[in-house]
Amino acid sequence: MIARRLRQLVIVLYGAVVLMSIGMVGAAIMNDHAISSNPGRALARVTNEDWLRTTVEFQDERGIFHVPPSGLLYPSDLGVGQRVWVNYSTAxxxxxxxxxxxWTLAVIPALSVFTVASAIGAGLWWFIGHSSKIRALDTLSQPVRQTSKAH
Incomplete structure (x- = not known):
């Protein structure tokens, strides 16, 4: 019973990671579509770069300065102070x-997450099936059957 529940947990967690991997690519496709539906182009300056996001500032076609709070999409190989051409959604x-x-730049990270999750999931699946401690707990969790003697 315990092994079965643990395997169900592994399946649920693995499914969540698979959906996240699909979502990573799907969100990138949707963002690219939104930008190409209302395209704008500007020269931006990289103002900050850290492990979470790369921030830029740019001036749109109306002269308004923007600093997107969520940062820049596909920011690899950029440094603070660098100027780079960007496309943005005018909407x-x-x-x-x-x-x-x-969006194709999101495929490799998504596949990496999927691959690591698959390896971890397979390892956990194997461990659950081969762990003597889990088998012992399963044995202990079985209901005790009482036999009645006929007189």
Whole structure:
């Protein structure tokens, strides 16, 4: 019973990671579509770069300066102070990406997450099936059957 529940937990967690991997690519496709539906182009300056996001500032076609709070899409190989051409959505200037980069850059990170999750899930599945402690707990969790003697 315990092994079965643990395997169900592994399946649920693995399914969540698979959905996250699909979502990573799906969100990138949707963002690219939103930008290409209302395209704008500007020269941006990288103002901050950390492990979570790369921040840029740029001036749109109306002369308004923007600093998207969620950062820049596809920011690899950029440094603070660097100037880079960006494409943004004129309907939502906070949605901005490096010019020439697209959703396909999200495929490798998504596949990496999927691969690591598959390896961990397979390892846990094997461990649950081969662990003597889990088998012992399963044995202990079985209801005790009483036999009645006929007189």
């Amino acid at each position: 939502n200037p906070d949605l901005v990406k490096v010019e020439g980069r697209n």
